[in-house]
Amino acid sequence: MSKFKKDGKKNTPAVSTASLPDIVFMLLFFFMVTTVMREVDLKIKLSQPQATEIEKLKDRALVDYIYIGEPTNTALYGTVPKIQLDDDFASVDDIQDYVIQKRAERSEAVHGAITVSLKVDEDTKMGIVTDVKQELRKVSALKISYSTREKMNKNEF
Secondary structure, eight states, X not given: OOSSOOOSOOOOOOOOOTTHHXXXXXXXXXXXXXXXXXXXXXXXXXXXXXXXXXXXXXXXXXXXXXXXXXXXXXXXXXXXXXXXXXXEEEOGGGHHHXXXXXXXXXXXXXXXXXXXXXXXXXXXXXXHHHHHHHHHHHTTOOOEEEOOEXXXXXXXX
């Protein structure tokens, strides 16, 4: 008789799931930190024009966006270019109130640094853009930028 008994069947140990909650919370935290929420739901078609000389805006917190283009739902709104402020369509007359409201949400020290960025569809006529710029001028919103996409050279692929 031997002291040690050899058993022909060895069972593998169960996989430990003790660290599973730590991994799940680590992934959850990662995605919460890195995810950027969309600020505005576009109701217009926006294909930005191309430009060769572009410059990124430094502080995006001080930028207000005005979207101009043909509505995506042409059956309901038609094909005439419309102005979108935040999530709603607006008229040219609403722009002054929009700029004043956005200024009121910020401290008075940064009012001079606020930039209005026009995101205009490349097929939109300049008449509506000129009307928007005239309304911005009336409320002294003189820092205006046009949002574009970078033009790719034929040699760059």
